[in-house]
Amino acid sequence: MTLPQALSFGLIAGIVALFIWNRFRFDLVALFGLLVAVAIGVVPVEKAFDGFSDQVVVIVASALVISAGVGKSTVIARLVRKAEPFLTSTTRQVAALTFTTMVLSAFMKNIGALAILLPIAIQMARRSQTSVSKLLMPMAFASLIGGLVTLVGTSPNILVARVRAELSGAPFEMFDFAPVGIGIAVCGFLFLTFGWRLLPSNRTPPTSADQAFATDPYLTEVRIGEKSMLLEKTVGDLEALGEGDVEVVAIVRENKRRYTPAWHWKLFANDILVLRSDPHALNKLIEEAKLDLHAAKKAEAEAEAGGSVPPKDVSVVEAVVTADSPMVNASARSLRLREHEGLSLLAISRSGEPLNKRLSQIRFQTGDVLVLQGPSETLADSLRNLGCLPLVDRAIGLGRKRQEYLPLALLALAMILVAFKLVPVTVAFFGAAVLMVALGVLTLKEAYEAIDIPIIMLLACLIPVSDAISSTGGAELIAGGLAVAAGALPPVGAITLVMGTAMLLTPFLNNAATVLIMAPIGASLAQKLGLNPDPFLMAVALGAACDFLTPIGHQCNTLVMGPGGYRFGDYARLGLPLSCLVLLVGTLLVPLVWPLQP
DSSP: OOHHHHHHHHHHHHHHHHHHHOSSOHHHHHHHHHHHHHHTTSSOGGGTTGGGGOHHHHHHHHHHHHHHHHHTOOHHHHHHHHHGGGOOSHHHHHHHHHHHHHHHHHHSOHHHHHHHHHHHHHHHHHHHTOOTHHHHHHHHHHHHHHTTSSTTSSHHHHHHHHHHHHHHSOOOOTTTTHHHHHHHHHHHHHHHHHHGGGSOSOOOOOOOHHHHTOOOOEEEEEEOOTTOTTTTOBHHHHHHHTTTSEEEEEEEETTTEEEOOOTTOBOOTTOEEEEEEOHHHHHHHHHHHTOEEHHHHHHHHHHHHTTOOOOSSEEEEEEEEOTTOTTTTOBHHHHTHHHHHOOEEEEEEOTTOOOOSOGGGOBOOTTOEEEEEEEHHHHHHHHHHHTEEEOOOOOOOTTOOOOSSHHHHHHHHHHHHHHTTSSOHHHHHHHHHHHHHHTTSSOHHHHHHHSOHHHHHHHHHHHHHHHHHHHTTHHHHHHHHHHHHHHTSOHHHHHHHHHHHHHHHTTTSOHHHHHHHHHHHHHHHHHHHTOOHHHHHHHHHHHHHOOOSOSSSSHHHHHHHHHHTOOTTHHHHHHHHHHHHHHHHHHHHHHHHSOSOO
16 A cells, blocks of 8 residues: 555545544535645645536536526426325325425436425325325435436436546436436335335424414415416315415405405405415415415506616515514504505514404504515615514515426426437536526525535535545555455445445435545446446445435435434334345346446
8 A cells, every 4th residue: 555545545534534423514524624635645736626617516506506496386386286185195195295206306406306395295294184204204215216317316426427437538428327217216116105104103393493483374465367367266265275374354346345255255356365374375375376466566566657667676574563663553554665665565464463454554563573575775774764673584485476387497408408418418507507597587696595505515625535546546455355355246246235335335424425435446346357337336326325324314314304303213214125125126227227247
């Protein structure tokens, strides 16, 4: 063993130990690891920051932005909701949710797919009296399996493609992973559809921060537009669409006459409805039924009638009326909020008192929570003038327009361009991410927030460190040791060895870190054995992407831990047999699709 090899092994061992210790954030460990690598000469100074310009970083960042854009669409939610009447058992619910999660995860980042369906699953469990713990972990595991199908589904696939490009000059293409990935996805789907019974049934999620700081229902006003799906429908139909979380308090029609409606009243164009609802349920109803927030629509109409142009950059904020606010005992009408401050009152919540008047007539009290819309550049000053304290952004979504089909169209366009090899995957996904912002699907702020900076830093820093394993000959040295162990096994056994090793490392490391360490070793092992490196790289990708044993190895597992009320040991109850299944099916499929002999 040479000195550079010893130093690179020592550095990797130190990084792995810090990852396992979990005392410091993984991105800080990666940054420090790169600094040490440069200091001890393992990574040349001129290559220290090559990771930041690596195409892998661009693809991952772009995929995260695209996932956030797709998450803005409610098309998927509406499709799942239409199927819900047929999902009368836990098995059917698990099957529908895991299948949908798998399909979405194949075409977008798996964490993004899970985030879209997570609230739908929680609401489905609540309505059907199903234990939410039976649904969420199968969905998390399904998102990991679905990500195996395409290049962009999960980070390990992207990183393995990079290693293959360095070895042969040609990376894996978008759907090169599909033959093996689909086979594992089918087997995993069948297992999860029935395997959910292995999970404990007595898990209850703790009270979340949102629940702890939840406000009473909001009162707001919406208008039935010409394109609303509720035209000629009844009040009962609207409340049914709101799933019991939305109540029609009054209808305003006929020159501002106010009525208290019965459930069978029909709804007509230009009706103004006074609704009482949780903000999230209200936002969902507005999107699905194509309703207009009355105050926001009125502000636009008044601006156009007055010959002025409505501000392009408009923000929505929740704010609390303080004791010394000039709003106390005044109404929105008397304060003339729109004329004096440029603000529209979208909704109001008052603790302990059900409100039922028109928004403009309600006299504010200390502690009222208001949803206000106004120009972004003056919103903070307006709140200060009114003595209102803004709340931390809870992403309630009221007043924010969503694009339904455009984000899905951009994703489909990127996939088609890559599938037909018209443009490289980096360009296609970067272009789709830019168009998400340029066409208004996401604001620039939302796009930046969608990029997981710690993951980007981890990749950028560990890429040159992992390259040092190969450049110093360390990968070949480890591969030689594995070759001795694999010598007693058939060639297929070597695939199992590599996949199992990656699978065991992933719970303790980030899956990207596992690939960056194991991919060069797998390729060197193949060369030592005189075999094709492609199946070994595929084995690394499979093993690194499939962490079903802990809540900490992948963000998807972590995401469901709180809402599902899971304990650390619960993951192995469902994850261990699933890991064995993936190992078995992967060992059989990889050599069939990617021949071992060069």
